[in-house]
Amino acid sequence: MYGPKTKTERIIPVKLSMNSEFSFSCDRELACFGKCCKENHVILTPYDVIQMKQFLGITSDEFLFLYTTLGKIEATDLPIPVIKPREEASAPCPFLTDNGCSIYEARPVACRYYPIGAGLFHNKDEATNERFFAMINEPHCLGHGLSQTTTVEKWRQDQGVVPYDEKNAAWVEIVLKRKSLGPFITIPDKTLQMFFMASYNLDAFRRFVFGSKFLDVYVVSKERQREIEKDDSALLDFAIDWLKATLFGEGGIKIREQKASPDSIE
Ligand code: SF4
Numbered sequence: 001m002y003g004p005k006t007k008t009e010r011i012i013p014v015k016l017s018m019n020s021e022f023s024f025s026c027d028r029e030l031a032c033f034g035k036c037c038k039e040n041h042v043i044l045t046p047y048d049v050i051q052m053k054q055f056l057g058i059t060s061d062e063f064l065f066l067y068t069t070l071g072k073i074e075a076t077d078l079p080i081p082v083i084k085p086r087e088e089a090s091a092p093c094p095f096l097t098d099n100g101c102s103i104y105e106a107r108p109v110a111c112r113y114y115p116i117g118a119g120l121f122h123n124k125d126e127a128t129n130e131r132f133f134a135m136i137n138e139p140h141c142l143g144h145g146l147s148q149t150t151t152v153e154k155w156r157q158d159q160g161v162v163p164y165d166e167k168n169a170a171w172v173e174i175v176l177k178r179k180s181l182g183p184f185i186t187i188p189d190k191t192l193q194m195f196f197m198a199s200y201n202l203d204a205f206r207r208f209v210f211g212s213k214f215l216d217v218y219v220v221s222k223e224r225q226r227e228i229e230k231d232d233s234a235l236l237d238f239a240i241d242w243l244k245a246t247l248f249g250e251g252g253i254k255i256r257e258q259k260a261s262p263d264s265i266e
Pocket residue numbers: 025026027030032033034035036037114140141142143144
């Protein structure tokens with residue numbers, strides 16, 4: 001899921017586990033400083049968008065418009081925002097400055113994982129989702145072999161990855177479920193737009209919930225309404241529950257007694 005940051009890197013096909021050891025250090029004194037942020041192709045998860053737009057003090061609509069372009073999640077028709085490079089020829093990430101990443105505290109999970117590539121796959125036989133990791137070894141990156149040995153698990157903790165993986169987990173399950181349905185099931189455009197809004201554009205989703213007939217159609221307790229009115233993290237959990245109900249008929253969000261149908265929400 002959190003794949004290569006660039007299109008040109010070489011991934012050594014060695015499967016890593018949480019306990020796999022490696023030696024890596026990133027330092028601004030290295031000659032390669034910032035090179036990993038050029039030619040970038042950073043995909044953004046729902047929790048990335050929350051953290052980045054809050055750090056920048058803008059809405060999710062503004063963030064997506066200013067800083068992202070549209071990609072597709074591999075092997076699905078599901079949309080995903082990708083950081084839009086600057087327009088000049090070398091096309092570096094718009095957040096890269098001479099001093100490094102200008103949003104370092106809110107950098108996306110793919111950047112946090114680097115030089116590890118990470119993902120989940122659905123094991124159909126055992127009906128489980130399994131994590132996998134791989135080392136990304138780009139020729140320009142001089143950090144390999146430096147510093148003391150660490151493990152994938154320790155790297156995830158040191159780089160602040162864990163809360164991102166936890167917060168995105170239910171959304172990743174939706175993506176895996178969509179993948180498991182195969183390419184011959186198509187999702188209508190309107191549903192794909194809903195998926196995009198509920199996954200990444202939470203300010204628009206909040207307006208949809210509170211500014212349409214949504215609450216006439218779905219049962220949402222007053223307590224949960226209060227939670228999601230202000231808190232983006234709680235709203236993301238709610239949005240994922242709603243996507244599960246809408247896409248797969250699962251989850252805890254119920255439709256009111258045929259007062260209206262989901263199609264009547266405007
Ligand atoms: S060591 Fe690798 S990750 Fe660090 S700045 Fe250099 S290229 Fe980027």
